[in-house]
Amino acid sequence: MDATVKSHFTTKDEHAPAKPLIFWRPTAKTGLISWLTTVDHKKIGFMYGLFALVFLLVGGCEALLIRLQLMVPNNTLLTAQQYNTMFTMHGTTMIFLAVMPLGAAFFNIIMPLQIGARDVAFPRLNAFSLWTFVAGAIILNVGWFLPDGAPDAGWVGYAPLTSRAYNPTHATDFWVLGLQLLGVASIAAALNFIVTIINLRAPGMTMMRLPVFTWMTLVTSFLIVLSFPAITIALVEVMMDRQFGTNFFEVSNGGMPILWQHLFWIFGHPEVYILILPAMGIISEILPTFSRKPLFGYPIVVFSGAAIGFLGFTVWSHHMFTTGMGTVATAAFSLATMAIAVPTGVKIFNWIGTLWGGHLKMRTPMMFALGFIWMFMIGGFSGVMHAAAPADAQQHDSYFVIAHFHYVLIGGSIFALLAGIQYWFPLVVGRVVSDFWGKLSFWVIFVGFNVTFFPMHFLGLNGMPRRTFTYDGNMGWNTANYISTIGALILGTGIGIYFTVMIYTFFKGQKATRDNWDGRTLEWSLPNPPPEYNFRVIPTVHARDAYWYEKHHQEEIARETAEHAKDDEAHGGIHMPFSSIYPLVASFGALVGGFGAVYHNLEIALIGGSLLLAGVYLWSMEGAEGYHLHLDADGNPVEDTHAKH
Amino acid sequence: MRLNSLLSTSARWGRAALAFGGIVLLTGCDLNFWRMDGHQSTIVVDGPVAVSQRDLFYVTCWVTFVIFLIVGSVLAYTTLKFRARSSEEENAVPPEQGHGNPLIELSLIGASVLALVIIAIPTLKGIWYTHDVPEAEKANAYEVNAVGQQWWFRFEYPNEQIKDVGQLVTSNELVIPAGRPVHINLRSMDVIHGFWIPKLAGKVDMIPNRGNFLWVQADQPGYFWGQCAQYCGDSHAVMRFRVIALGPREFNDWLNRQMEPARTVKAEADRPKAQFASYRTDFKRNEKGWSDKFDLSPLDSWRAQQEPDPKAEDVALILKGRATFQAKTCVNCHTIRGHEGMGVTAPNLTHVGSRTTIAAGLLENNPEQLARWLRHPDEVKPGNKMYHGIGGMAGYMKKDDTGKEVPNIVLTEADISALVAYLSSLK
Amino acid sequence: MSSSAATSSIDHHHDHTTTTGIPNKKLLMWAFLASDCMFFGSLISTHLIYRLHPPPGTPSPRDVFDIPLTSFSTFILLMSSLMMALAVNAIQKGNLRSMRFSLLTTVFFGAIFLGCQVFEFTHFISEKHLTITNSILGTTFFTLTGTHGTHVAIGVLWLIMMYVRSFKPADTTSHRFWFLRNLLHVAAVVGLVLSAMFTVLAIVATLETGGTAGSFASHNFALVAAFVVTLVASVILARPSGPVQFSEANAIDVESMGLYWHFVDIVWIVIFTAVYLLEYL
Amino acid sequence: MSDSPASAAPGQPAEENKFQIYVQIAMLLAVITGVEIAVIGLPFAKWLLVTTLVVLSTVKFMYVIFFFMHLRWDKAFCTILFFIGLVIAGATMWALLQLFGVHESIPLSSVALEAIRPFGQVG
Numbered sequence A: 001m002d003a004t005v006k007s008h009f010t011t012k013d014e015h016a017p018a019k020p021l022i023f024w025r026p027t028a029k030t031g032l033i034s035w036l037t038t039v040d041h042k043k044i045g046f047m048y049g050l051f052a053l054v055f056l057l058v059g060g061c062e063a064l065l066i067r068l069q070l071m072v073p074n075n076t077l078l079t080a081q082q083y084n085t086m087f088t089m090h091g092t093t094m095i096f097l098a099v100m101p102l103g104a105a106f107f108n109i110i111m112p113l114q115i116g117a118r119d120v121a122f123p124r125l126n127a128f129s130l131w132t133f134v135a136g137a138i139i140l141n142v143g144w145f146l147p148d149g150a151p152d153a154g155w156v157g158y159a160p161l162t163s164r165a166y167n168p169t170h171a172t173d174f175w176v177l178g179l180q181l182l183g184v185a186s187i188a189a190a191l192n193f194i195v196t197i198i199n200l201r202a203p204g205m206t207m208m209r210l211p212v213f214t215w216m217t218l219v220t221s222f223l224i225v226l227s228f229p230a231i232t233i234a235l236v237e238v239m240m241d242r243q244f245g246t247n248f249f250e251v252s253n254g255g256m257p258i259l260w261q262h263l264f265w266i267f268g269h270p271e272v273y274i275l276i277l278p279a280m281g282i283i284s285e286i287l288p289t290f291s292r293k294p295l296f297g298y299p300i301v302v303f304s305g306a307a308i309g310f311l312g313f314t315v316w317s318h319h320m321f322t323t324g325m326g327t328v329a330t331a332a333f334s335l336a337t338m339a340i341a342v343p344t345g346v347k348i349f350n351w352i353g354t355l356w357g358g359h360l361k362m363r364t365p366m367m368f369a370l371g372f373i374w375m376f377m378i379g380g381f382s383g384v385m386h387a388a389a390p391a392d393a394q395q396h397d398s399y400f401v402i403a404h405f406h407y408v409l410i411g412g413s414i415f416a417l418l419a420g421i422q423y424w425f426p427l428v429v430g431r432v433v434s435d436f437w438g439k440l441s442f443w444v445i446f447v448g449f450n451v452t453f454f455p456m457h458f459l460g461l462n463g464m465p466r467r468t469f470t471y472d473g474n475m476g477w478n479t480a481n482y483i484s485t486i487g488a489l490i491l492g493t494g495i496g497i498y499f500t501v502m503i504y505t506f507f508k509g510q511k512a513t514r515d516n517w518d519g520r521t522l523e524w525s526l527p528n529p530p531p532e533y534n535f536r537v538i539p540t541v542h543a544r545d546a547y548w549y550e551k552h553h554q555e556e557i558a559r560e561t562a563e564h565a566k567d568d569e570a571h572g573g574i575h576m577p578f579s580s581i582y583p584l585v586a587s588f589g590a591l592v593g594g595f596g597a598v599y600h601n602l603e604i605a606l607i608g609g610s611l612l613l614a615g616v617y618l619w620s621m622e623g624a625e626g627y628h629l630h631l632d633a634d635g636n637p638v639e640d641t642h643a644k645h
Numbered sequence B: 001m002r003l004n005s006l007l008s009t010s011a012r013w014g015r016a017a018l019a020f021g022g023i024v025l026l027t028g029c030d031l032n033f034w035r036m037d038g039h040q041s042t043i044v045v046d047g048p049v050a051v052s053q054r055d056l057f058y059v060t061c062w063v064t065f066v067i068f069l070i071v072g073s074v075l076a077y078t079t080l081k082f083r084a085r086s087s088e089e090e091n092a093v094p095p096e097q098g099h100g101n102p103l104i105e106l107s108l109i110g111a112s113v114l115a116l117v118i119i120a121i122p123t124l125k126g127i128w129y130t131h132d133v134p135e136a137e138k139a140n141a142y143e144v145n146a147v148g149q150q151w152w153f154r155f156e157y158p159n160e161q162i163k164d165v166g167q168l169v170t171s172n173e174l175v176i177p178a179g180r181p182v183h184i185n186l187r188s189m190d191v192i193h194g195f196w197i198p199k200l201a202g203k204v205d206m207i208p209n210r211g212n213f214l215w216v217q218a219d220q221p222g223y224f225w226g227q228c229a230q231y232c233g234d235s236h237a238v239m240r241f242r243v244i245a246l247g248p249r250e251f252n253d254w255l256n257r258q259m260e261p262a263r264t265v266k267a268e269a270d271r272p273k274a275q276f277a278s279y280r281t282d283f284k285r286n287e288k289g290w291s292d293k294f295d296l297s298p299l300d301s302w303r304a305q306q307e308p309d310p311k312a313e314d315v316a317l318i319l320k321g322r323a324t325f326q327a328k329t330c331v332n333c334h335t336i337r338g339h340e341g342m343g344v345t346a347p348n349l350t351h352v353g354s355r356t357t358i359a360a361g362l363l364e365n366n367p368e369q370l371a372r373w374l375r376h377p378d379e380v381k382p383g384n385k386m387y388h389g390i391g392g393m394a395g396y397m398k399k400d401d402t403g404k405e406v407p408n409i410v411l412t413e414a415d416i417s418a419l420v421a422y423l424s425s426l427k
Numbered sequence C: 001m002s003s004s005a006a007t008s009s010i011d012h013h014h015d016h017t018t019t020t021g022i023p024n025k026k027l028l029m030w031a032f033l034a035s036d037c038m039f040f041g042s043l044i045s046t047h048l049i050y051r052l053h054p055p056p057g058t059p060s061p062r063d064v065f066d067i068p069l070t071s072f073s074t075f076i077l078l079m080s081s082l083m084m085a086l087a088v089n090a091i092q093k094g095n096l097r098s099m100r101f102s103l104l105t106t107v108f109f110g111a112i113f114l115g116c117q118v119f120e121f122t123h124f125i126s127e128k129h130l131t132i133t134n135s136i137l138g139t140t141f142f143t144l145t146g147t148h149g150t151h152v153a154i155g156v157l158w159l160i161m162m163y164v165r166s167f168k169p170a171d172t173t174s175h176r177f178w179f180l181r182n183l184l185h186v187a188a189v190v191g192l193v194l195s196a197m198f199t200v201l202a203i204v205a206t207l208e209t210g211g212t213a214g215s216f217a218s219h220n221f222a223l224v225a226a227f228v229v230t231l232v233a234s235v236i237l238a239r240p241s242g243p244v245q246f247s248e249a250n251a252i253d254v255e256s257m258g259l260y261w262h263f264v265d266i267v268w269i270v271i272f273t274a275v276y277l278l279e280y281l
Numbered sequence D: 001m002s003d004s005p006a007s008a009a010p011g012q013p014a015e016e017n018k019f020q021i022y023v024q025i026a027m028l029l030a031v032i033t034g035v036e037i038a039v040i041g042l043p044f045a046k047w048l049l050v051t052t053l054v055v056l057s058t059v060k061f062m063y064v065i066f067f068f069m070h071l072r073w074d075k076a077f078c079t080i081l082f083f084i085g086l087v088i089a090g091a092t093m094w095a096l097l098q099l100f101g102v103h104e105s106i107p108l109s110s111v112a113l114e115a116i117r118p119f120g121q122v123g
């Protein structure tokens, strides 16, 4: 390390310099303040996960209300308006507040560990992403508690239904600004991950040695960074229309509502891959570990992930086959969509190849992973049926679509995320979930899920439209709907078991051994839970499945580690970033500003904006400072050159 | 021992299946959730467009089903075969650390591409076929305009010009000639709607400021269910419509009658005074709006609806209804051609009595349901414009100076029965 | 210009602490700019799509636009890009004074660009009757160029902050009030830029309406006063007061900011062609 | 620009002559802008002029990113990173313009209504 780098840290002089009070750096390691000001990627990831799980339950309860309303024909449990609010918030919540942040939680906690880094590239930016996400979530949901009500224009918010004329209350403004903030949070986080993966890899960790989960993190981050701007612009346009009377979607002045759909789906389709690629990454970690052999065809799995990401930008109009695009455009998007089945199939084949010849350990994560392959395959096949545009003309906006995307979203994303939680739980929390209860929850979820969503294929083919709060009893939909609701209750019970067991394990579960599953990637080389500084010594990577290699070349690695530890000490120990309050301040400013914008209140918007600006300014002035840690033989900090505490 | 565990596993599954079946049977359902022969089926269909779409669906279905069988069997086999059955097996010397096999991977890619080509070819054919009326039949095609509005449909017949008035306009029930391609222009006046007659063709959206169209053909005379298929606000779910396909002669008769102005009932000396039963008033929210009889053979119901039944008509009441229609400002929004009214923001009611449904396909058009609609439009159709007003025109409610909604049109039960009698007479 | 001693010790193109050798901040900025391509891509697409099918009655952009003015501001923005590049060049060689000068010039050009835009907007609105609400052309045009203008304004603010930051004393212990001074300094320069801009705009307005120097002074006394005060304050606050912290090591900060600034410039290159020039064919 | 920095080996910082390079490029950019403005007055076919303008502004674009923004001297990785965004954004813009350019997308508001389909007055 050269001199320039060190100059960022305060070790030059023994005494920390006197600073204006505003540059106070919080040092608490426990308690509320420590969580609010933390820049530790593991804590941030943990909070992402916690919020996401809460919203998963919220979204799930909304889903249950939807299902209860549709249990029997002509039901009166919910009013039309309540129902419309319910599916809008269900979709928005599940996608933006549950699955995406759960993905972010894994990116945050696991990815730096897998590449042998001590943190992400911009720890404070990471905190800002988290808090801005929280701000967005608040704005999105605040309508439940206000007279205007929560958003009810569908998760796709098609113009001109979102215009003042058709949606005069602030509900839609909440939706617009909430999503806007979530977009900022996601982009900031994704930029951070991109830089981290590219720049913070341990020595020897070449791109083609990256664990597949990290690769999928990278691809997902690119998708976020490149797709969110489209919806940002679309939302800006809606907001301008609503607040300043512009004409983007105002038909009487020549506006074209269809433009919203294009901009939305330019974002929206990559978005669904943002939801599935992390899941595929998780599966690509679990299968090798529990088969005790490396991923089959690593390069092609990685490449197909990137190909899916890239192709994801070329197919958006398959959500618009019924908008009258004309034959040529329809054909082009139809073919492009089918093409995605190829790289996706490659993944499925390689996963099976991974299993082939392995010693399959049938533990809970493995059960969910296998469930994923089956269910995702079914969801993918109905996707291909949609891709055949003329057939889609019958399926679009029917329950067939609902069946398709719940198979890929629950059978795909959620199954994989639940698998991932079980898989990394021993590492992050240090306890391991009971195999019996884990498997039980899996089977209940698996059965409940299929009972809920399989009949929906038939509902859709039998002409049941989606987003309908009621239906008549003479349409032939009664049985399937009834079964589906029973299924949802079973599914809910399964998820209930899953989380109960999880919470129990968190407090009382069996302690996990180090490297609980005989893991293959670097995160398993750490004690559980991993210390604040992650790696005592930055590892040197010699092969794919770096930790597996380490375990089989222990002497060589021990020698290397000892040398590097000495080097580290010579450079003044492990440097750690200070906590900071300003990311939180800046996000709070964004929250206030968001409210100001919703209510079209200039003063509040200005206050929020100034807070945001002040937060960012102070954040930049306080600088990326940190302190140094020295460790004893057991890895406990012995001396902390950060003098004041 | 293996057999034992297998037995106990299957016993467990069996019990689970029994329990599940029990739940379902107890609640009186039959398990045939896979039935696909409803009024809006996309599988049991009646026209060439829908047939081609269904056949394409079958292609995709079979191709993916075969792939599923193959991949699934391999996956199942692998899982069962390589499963570790004991902790010794789990912790045995790790298996060979293989890294892949390019040949297998490439051939699987090739196979996938091939499978997709099988789907792609009929897809491309279908895209061009379903897009517009085939060239050869263009000359024979009949033209209609369908306009979506929150939450009902207006249908226009540009070929049928009425002197001094313009084209023929109807609402919520589209009557088309059977055995002939029909080219439907799709327009919207407010938000995006979707025009979908599952048994005749897949949907196409009605998008403001966009000139979409669709073609359908009903092979036989028939009665078809239609549905708005694009979320369009509160009452999207109950934005429905009906399509009636008629043979050439019947269709022409229908057109001729529709071109006539609204029917005026004359007092005739020998006509007995009809007795009106009082209408049900205790409808629950979302309660179904049709009778079982209607459902049995809807086309016959429709035909029966065309003919006035002078014996059941109370002339005085009808006349009173006509006056009420004007007095209560219904005319601001509705048109009854030949009688009063020039409103264009609401369904054209000129021949409303001859339709089988009202309120955009939601309710059967019988006196009881008509009364239900007039009494509580908002309960029948949440948010509807007849109740809340539209485009500055007050409905049952209007906005006062403070922007609060206050009652505007108030109908007594007497008004309602008069209006029902009048509207029902408009055959 | 040949190498000063400091130059050789710092290699600007390689950062040993990162895997690729590219500094994190630079990578972050490039990734962000990739994202911004999509951002402006969507916005420009919106404008062009509506230009493709204008509703009847849309005013012709040719009757609205003022190509000489826009060409001038395009030129100005290009020059600001040049100054930005020179600022990076200077600090990479440890030449603080030269960097400050270049930064200020960049700010100056940026402010001129913004001033032109303010002038353009007010002209379009008051004389050409093109507003953001009265036609789709106004809607997309003002939103697009306004968003670009906002990017420029953020850039100017950032430049000013970087400029002021270069005065942060090396030894903050002996300058207890350095942060206050820093804040004041930012406020002074921002005030200077704003007051200068609006003073010039006021002069132009006076000239256009045929006013005299006297009428200008009487109408805009406060503005001129603010200009003078902030100018003096900026000069005073910029007086050297001992060694500063800012050095070649900060070149990466300036460089990342420069990337942003240049990007705003290339977006304008595209807008100038796609939004303005193409209308004249 | 004949003695362009192309002669400097990549990776080796061409610190010495960057000042001149920057100034030269700025001049070049100004000149191209001037040419662009001149081009719009020329009496040539529209497609030719459009092509010329697009090419010219692309050239300006490339000069700025490769010289002012140092891509030329930086690791290729930066270039790749940016071009991923640039290419996807460019391709999306192109696709959007194509989609809206076709006959189906002509909004009703921009044509006499009859021109698309008979669509009489409402009522």
Ligand code: HEA
Pocket (backbone or CB within 6 Å): A156, A272, A273, A275, A276, A318, A319, A321, A337, A338, A340, A341, A342, A344, A345, A346, A348, A376, A377, A378, A379, A380, A381, A382, A383, A384, A386, A387, A388, A392, A395, A396, A397, A401, A404, A405, A408, A409, A412, A413, B064, B067, B071, B111, B112, B113, B115, B116
């Ligand atoms: C996790 C999210 C996710 C994923 C991964 C996918 C994956 C795919 N989706 Fe899906 N989709 C959604 C989420 C997702 N989708 C959502 C949320 C909507 C609805 C949005 C809304 O309207 O609200 C939607 C809607 C949607 C539509 C629009 C339907 C409509 O509204 O009319 C279409 C149309 O083409 C489509 C297609 C596909 C295809 C082809 C894939 C492919 O990627 C699938 C590929 C996978 C396989 C094919 C299986 C495995 C492959 C093999 C075993 C190889 C061999 C197979 C073949 C050769 C066929 N999806």
Ligand code: HEA
Pocket (backbone or CB within 6 Å): A056, A057, A059, A060, A061, A063, A064, A066, A067, A087, A088, A090, A091, A092, A094, A095, A099, A154, A155, A156, A402, A406, A409, A410, A413, A414, A452, A466, A467, A468, A469, A488, A489, A490, A491, A492, A493, A495, A496
């Ligand atoms: C990742 C995304 C995701 C997930 C996980 C889910 C999960 C579920 N969704 Fe989904 N859904 C969407 C994304 C998702 N959904 C989207 C995008 C839409 C479209 C919205 C739109 O049209 O705009 C949609 C729409 C949608 C509809 C269609 C509504 C309509 O069009 O009218 C339905 C109907 O059944 C439905 C059902 C369900 C069910 C039953 C679950 C279940 O999986 C939920 C399971 C969870 C729980 C049940 C809660 C957790 C458990 C407890 C709190 C314990 C206590 C409970 C018990 C003991 C019972 N969803």
Ligand code: CUA
Pocket (backbone or CB within 6 Å): B148, B149, B151, B192, B193, B194, B228, B229, B230, B231, B232, B233, B235, B236, B237, B239
């Ligand atoms: Cu109209 Cu839904």
Ligand SMILES: [Cu+2]
Pocket (backbone or CB within 6 Å): A268, A269, A272, A316, A318, A319
């Ligand atoms: Cu999609």
